[in-house]
Amino acid sequence: MKRLKYIQNIAIAVITLSFILVSCEDDSEIFTAEATPPVALSELPTSMIELDPNNAGNPAATFIWSLADFGQPAAENYSLQISADEAFTEPYTATSVSGTNSVTLSMGELNSAAGTVGLPPFEFNTLYARIMSSIGTQNGLPVASNSISFDVKPYFNYPFKDYYIVGNATAPDWNNNNNNPALFRDASNSNVYRYTGYFGAGEFKVLEVKGLWQPQWGTNDGSTIDVNPGDGSDPGTFPNNNSPIAAAGFYTFTINFGSNTFGFEPYDASGATTFSSMTIQGTAAGGDVAMTQLGFDSHIWFINSVNLGQGDLNFLTNTGATWAGDTSFSGQATEGGGSIPVIVQDDYDVWFNDLTGEYILIPLNL
Known part of the structure; x- marks a missing residue:
């Protein structure tokens, strides 16, 4: 009986060794792909x-x-x-x-x-x-x-992002949905935004969407901009990483999302005219529509959710002077400067800065 078991064990060992030897043989094949002839794309049934x-x-x-x-x-x-x-x-x-x-x-x-x-x-x-x-x-x-x-x-694609200020140095304080003033986009460089106006002693940040705390822009080192896109840590405040504005006054804040840099410089508003009223007019507005003066800063004017059609637009002061630029959505207005083109009908938030002539028209539904 023991001899039979011994013979069985030898047979199993031989079979196992044979399997190992066969498995170790290199029987792999090399597969080489070749570039396909160009596929044929069919014409559409309509042109x-x-x-x-x-x-x-x-x-x-x-x-x-x-x-x-x-x-x-x-x-x-x-x-x-x-x-x-x-x-x-x-x-x-x-x-x-x-x-x-x-x-x-x-x-x-x-x-x-x-x-x-x-x-x-x-x-x-x-x-x-x-x-x-x-x-x-x-x-x-x-x-x-x-x-x-x-x-x-095509119908219209709004290609821009819009940004808003928030903080105790600004009109809305630390409220992210309190008619937060918009930054004014440079018409020739859509990465550059500016805001010239009154800032109180304090700090501020930049938001991308009113009513949301992220994306939130600030600075951690006082020279470059940082962002919490929604899954990170909030950056420090402008103008210098939690170092507040020491003296209230007029300043120009510039932010460049292309180079990730910013500037914050004093602005001399001592000789600026203070207007008592401002309206928008033109074929896009369908008549004169009164703007509201920002109580925090008498040089910032706005209209919320005004319907504008395709046409032209300019700003009319209480002195009878008209201000306009020649670029749609945002730009630099000058006195007697023609008409702002409104290229698509929509409801807009309109902001105008009478210190600099900068304007921005933010569509709400595009």
């Missing part, structure tokens, strides 16, 4: 698409193309690129998919793509589309398809 802001979730266009062939059974990736020119100088990737050869963009998605590549609103202009094929998790061996073109009439 003109008018986008509807009231149905932003509805389908706008379905793009269909042939499948790629990289010579290996690996994940095939496809990116739909949109461009304002046939050379795809600055393409925008509208969406990416894997393992399928069609994708549908909604009205809102196609409108966003059109705005991103620079198509103006409310008129038909040509867009170009192509498919970029690639393989694997690293999007290797990218190959562009043929391009197709079609005309699109």
Whole structure:
């Protein structure tokens, strides 16, 4: 009996060793992918698409193309690129998919793509589309398809961010939803915002959304700006990381979100005219609409939630002088300076600084 058991153990050992030896043999194969021929992107069934802001979730266009062939059974990736020119100088990737050869963009998605590549609103202009094929998790061996073109009439995309001040050195105090004055955006550099006006002895911060404490901007070192986007620690206060403004007075606060820097300098308002009233007028306003003087600072004027149509706009003082600039949404007004273009109808918060002539029109629904 013991001999039989011994023979069985030897047999098992031989089988096990054979399995190990066979397993150790290098029988792997090297798989090499090759660049696919360009996939063929089909023309759209319509050559003109008018986008509807009231149905932003509805389908706008379905793009269909042939499948790629990289010579290996690996994940095939496809990116739909949109461009304002046939050379795809600055393409925008509208969406990416894997393992399928069609994708549908909604009205809102196609409108966003059109705005991103620079198509103006409310008129038909040509867009170009192509498919970029690639393989694997690293999007290797990218190959562009043929391009197709079609005309699109976008609705408006508001491309800017707006910012507001809060703090015990400002009119709203530490209330994040108390008619917080807006910073005035530079018309030629949308990263630069300014606020020239009266500041009390104290501190302040910058908010991105009225009624919310984050995103919240301040400074931790007194020279660069810091932000809590909503999942971090709140930064220190302006003007110098919890070192308050020592003397109340007029100052110019400048913040540059491109370079992450800021400035806070005294401003001489001693010779400035104090107006007793201010109105907006023009075809966009549909008549004269009175502005309200900020009680904290007599040089800051505002209107909340005023409906403006497409047209022109200027500011009229109690002296009969009109002030305006030539850039929409924000800019620098001068006396007798023509008309501010309002390019899209909406409800707006309007702010005007009679010390500097700066204005900003903030759409509430775009």
